[in-house]
Amino acid sequence: MPRTYLDHNATTAVNPAVVDAMAAVLRDDFGNPSSVHHFGQRAKAAIDQARSAVAALIGADPSEVVFTSGGTESDNFAIRGVAEALGPARRRHLIVTAIEHEAVLNTVKALSRHGWTSTLLAVGETGIASPDTLSAALTDDTVLVSVMHANNEIGTIQPVAEMARLAHERGALFHTDAVQSAGKIRVDVKALEVDLLSISAHKFYGPKGVGALWVRRGLRLLPILTGGKHERSRRAGTENVPGIVGMGVAASLAAAKMDEEARRVSALRDRLEERVLRAVPGTTVNGARSARVPNTTNISFDRVEAESLLIALDLEGVAVSTGSACSSGTLEPSHVLKAMGFPAHRTQNSIRFSLGAANTDADIERVVAILPGIVEKLRSLTRVPARA
Ligand SMILES: Cc1ncc(COP(=O)(O)O)c(C=O)c1O
Numbered sequence: 334m335p336r337t338y339l340d341h342n343a344t345t346a347v348n349p350a351v352v353d354a355m356a357a358v359l360r361d362d363f364g365n366p367s368s369v370h371h372f373g374q375r376a377k378a379a380i381d382q383a384r385s386a387v388a389a390l391i392g393a394d395p396s397e398v399v400f401t402s403g404g405t406e407s408d409n410f411a412i413r414g415v416a417e418a419l420g421p422a423r424r425r426h427l428i429v430t431a432i433e434h435e436a437v438l439n440t441v442k443a444l445s446r447h448g449w450t451s452t453l454l455a456v457g458e459t460g461i462a463s464p465d466t467l468s469a470a471l472t473d474d475t476v477l478v479s480v481m482h483a484n485n486e487i488g489t490i491q492p493v494a495e496m497a498r499l500a501h502e503r504g505a506l507f508h509t510d511a512v513q514s515a516g517k518i519r520v521d522v523k524a525l526e527v528d529l530l531s532i533s534a535h536k537f538y539g540p541k542g543v544g545a546l547w548v549r550r551g552l553r554l555l556p557i558l559t560g561g562k563h564e565r566s567r568r569a570g571t572e573n574v575p576g577i578v579g580m581g582v583a584a585s586l587a588a589a590k591m592d593e594e595a596r597r598v599s600a601l602r603d604r605l606e607e608r609v610l611r612a613v614p615g616t617t618v619n620g621a622r623s624a625r626v627p628n629t630t631n632i633s634f635d636r637v638e639a640e641s642l643l644i645a646l647d648l649e650g651v652a653v654s655t656g657s658a659c660s661s662g663t664l665e666p667s668h669v670l671k672a673m674g675f676p677a678h679r680t681q682n683s684i685r686f687s688l689g690a691a692n693t694d695a696d697i698e699r700v701v702a703i704l705p706g707i708v709e710k711l712r713s714l715t716r717v718p719a720r721a
Contacts, residue, residue: 383581
């Protein structure tokens with residue numbers, strides 16, 4: 334059966350050029366980058382090259398890039414590193430939006446158990462946080478504001494630069510989780526005016542288990558991993574050389590074809606969206622359609638349980654995702670759609686289609702050909718009445 338992958342926000346296939354570069358490093362450059370001899374220096378040179386490529390993707394200086402084990406660690410490092418560097422006697426208030434990734438939300442929750450206070454910024458139906466809401470939440474005790482650049486479930490882009498300016502005016506630092514925007518749209522640390530920025534390689538055709546935190550020069554933050562003096566004493570542990578090299582190659586490839594690929598993918602996404610809305614009654618796009626990353630659409634299907642639709646599509650060879658997490662037999666509603674104020678049924682009937690390099694017109698045709706029939710069948714099996 335041919336398979337159509339429409340889940341690029343979950344992860345992407347590693348680009349073959351990335352695989353080749355990583356294989357070469359695994360085979361030939363096994364040295365420890367901290368070693369002074371030839372083998373170590375070869376590995377160190379490979380890391381330096383990757384650091385420059387990653388820095389170029391986000392408009393940064395290579396010395397400001399700290400390699401990590403991925404987006405989750407980068408988010409943890411940014412939030413814990415700043416909170417703990419400023420010390421218990423200092424500012425203790427954190428602000429994040431209610432639509433952040435769990436890597437941010439659960440880190441703030443964990444700090445709340447150790448004396449930090451937090452505010453979750455509400456977002457409206459657009460799925461875009463408002464600078465005014467941030468203004469109202471900022472206090473003289475706010476140490477850090479963390480607002481994601483693009484949301485993973487609905488793709489909306491947040492007004493990061495404007496919010497960062499507001500945070501700075503009150504003496505707070507600003508972190509953005511750019512895991513879902515880096516590689517898809519232009520991300521420039523200076524234009525965004527942030528202090529810290531997280532990215533993850535596996536979202537832009539690099540390997541899993543490697544990411545980076547960009548730390549503005551001069552910013553003090555405590556390492557969360559203590560040990561040796563790796564990464565300028567900011568992240569201890571022998572470097573994941575093949576992963577880092579893979580991330581560097583993926584970053585260069587993403588930067589080289591960013592505009593062209595964004596145009597191509599957004600045309601496919603828009604066509605998919607239009608055709609689904611037209612062919613399937615009772616469908617609505619969740620969140621603002623204007624300020625979005627080019628590859629994502631999140632569509633609500635009235636009187637359909639998202640999990641059933643996901644499984645039915647998978648049986649037909651189409652991979653999508655729901656924002657809901659199925660845990661211990663109960664369907665958790667998407668925290669993002671919930672934060673947008675949608676009623677319970679809509680937080681459980683929405684599907685995320687996230688497109689990418691693998692997709693062509695043929696994929697869109699395929700989905701549009703099978704989706705109306707599947708939805709109709711699922712609806713015929715449910716007794717839930719149509720909602721206005
Ligand atoms: C917005 C966002 N932040 C953080 C992460 C975590 O990244 P990683 O999988 O590299 O830990 C993800 C992954 O889905 C994400 O979408």
